[in-house]
Amino acid sequence: MPPRYRYEEIxxxxxxxxxxxxxxxxxxxxxxRELTAYYDVTEPVIDRAMQILRVLGVTETLAGVGVFVRDAPGEA
Structure with a gap:
């Protein structure tokens, strides 16, 4: 199994x-900021992890407000 990127793990x-x-x-x-401190990574790593969750339909982003868990995680 190939090594995984840190953003995939997050x-x-x-x-x-x-x-x-x-x-x-x-x-x-x-x-x-809280996630970068918790996982001890840079902001671009957190951004990539958030992008994965968004594409999977787990979260949705409201500009200027934050990232929220969707009502039906995994369903787009």
Whole structure:
């Protein structure tokens, strides 16, 4: 199995945290600054992880407001 990029690992971790209810549907995810500190990575890494979650239909972004867990994670 090829090595995984850190942003893929972070996206998987956030998705699992959403699935177990740490971030329930409708809740706002921590800010980019909080996530960079939590995962000890740069902002572009968090941006890529957020992009994966958005493409998977797990989250939605409201400009200037934040990133929120969709009501039906995984369903677009």
């Amino acid at each position: 996206a998987d971790d956030l998705r699992k945290r959403i699935e177990v209810g740490e971030f329930p549907p409708g809740s706002r995810l921590p800010s980019r």
